[in-house]
Amino acid sequence: AQSVTQLGSHVSVSEGALVLLRCNYSSSVPPYLFWYVQYPNQGLQLLLKYTSAATLVKGINGFEAEFKKSETSFHLTKPSAHMSDAAEYFCAAKPFSGGYNKLIFGAGTRLAVHP
Amino acid sequence: KAGVTQTPRYLIKTRGQQVTLSCSPISGHRSVSWYQQTPGQGLQFLFEYFSETQRNKGNFPGRFSGRQFSNSRSEMNVSTLELGDSALYLCASSSSGQREETQYFGPGTRLLVL
Numbered sequence: 132a133q134s135v136t137q138l139g140s141h142v143s144v145s146e147g148a149l150v151l152l153r154c155n156y157s158s159s160v161p162p163y164l165f166w167y168v169q170y171p172n173q174g175l176q177l178l179l180k181y182t183s184a185a186t187l188v189k190g191i192n193g194f195e196a197e198f199k200k201s202e203t204s205f206h207l208t209k210p211s212a213h214m215s216d217a218a219e220y221f222c223a224a225k226p227f228s229g230g231y232n233k234l235i236f237g238a239g240t241r242l243a244v245h246p
Numbered sequence: 247k248a249g250v251t252q253t254p255r256y257l258i259k260t261r262g263q264q265v266t267l268s269c270s271p272i273s274g275h276r277s278v279s280w281y282q283q284t285p286g287q288g289l290q291f292l293f294e295y296f297s298e299t300q301r302n303k304g305n306f307p308g309r310f311s312g313r314q315f316s317n318s319r320s321e322m323n324v325s326t327l328e329l330g331d332s333a334l335y336l337c338a339s340s341s342s343g344q345r346e347e348t349q350y351f352g353p354g355t356r357l358l359v360l
Contacts, residue, residue: 163345174250174336174351182346221289225345231302232277232343236289 133158133226137237144244150209152240154196154222157203162224164205165234166196169219178220181205192216217244247272250339250352258358264325267355271318271339277301278320279349280312283334292335295320296343324357332359 138153156162163182167175179190186198196207205222222237251270259265271278280292291304295314312322318339324331334356338349 165348167351172353174353175338176351177348180346180348223289232279232294232296232340232345232347232349233291233302233304234279234281234289234338234349235291236281238288 133162133224133235135222135224135235135237137220137222137240139240140238141241141243144212144242146214146244146246147211150194150207150212150216150242152207152220152222152242154205154207154237155203156205156222156224158224158226160226161198161200161203162226164196164198165223165225166190166194166205166207167221167223169221169239171218175221178207212242212244214244214246217242250337250350252335252337252352252355254355255353256356256358258360259327260360261327261329263327264323265327265357267322267324267335267337267357269320269322269337269339269352271320271337272350275339275341275350276318277340277343277347277349278314278318279338279340280320280322281336281338282306283336283354284332289336292322294343301343327359329359331357333357 165180166178223234277296279294294302314320334354336354338351340347
């Protein structure tokens with residue numbers, strides 16, 4: 132069964148530092164992949180998605196992610212962290228077949244940004 | 247366009263009661279999915295409705311049910327509430343339910359079971 136693993140439940144960076152949040156998926160056929168962000172007491176907002184077009188995907192708020200089939204990874208990066216980036220980030224996958232619109236989420240990574 | 251709306255935003259119930267949550271998708275969207283978010287289990291898929299039909303179901307007991315109306319609005323019902331049902335319930339909508347489509351999430355309904 133498809134699963135999504137996010138390495139590191141908590142990541143802390145300094146303002147202006149590189150943000151790297153890790154995501155790996157488990158399936159022989161690459162799924163569709165998504166990164167969502169959740170701010171306190173809010174729903175999920177899409178940052179970016181991979182749907183088998185370009186392997187480097189650019190999203191909102193300066194985030195981007197690179198799909199690497201050989202590593203079954205879809206890590207999220209941002210060159211320079213802002214205080215407003217502090218939130219919880221979820222990587223999610225939709226299997227290529229079966230399950231229709233079902234999103235399978237990783238456990239989430241809480242990003243803290245300190246001055 | 248207005249986003250996905252969920253009502254109520256907060257709810258307190260006692261064990262054994264039942265509850266109904268409502269979700270209004272983005273105008274024109276026909277697919278509505280429900281997710282449960284808890285600190286212990288994370289985000290888990292409950293079910294998806296498309297054109298008033300349940301198209302997919304997660305691994306939840308039969309106490310969790312849902313439906314979709316002809317205007318695509320959806321309701322989720324939980325009967326015989328248990329303490330473990332305390333969670334944030336999120337609804338998401340997408341246009342035609344294709345896999346590559348983005349699902350847009352509402353703000354959620356926070357349910358507390360006492």
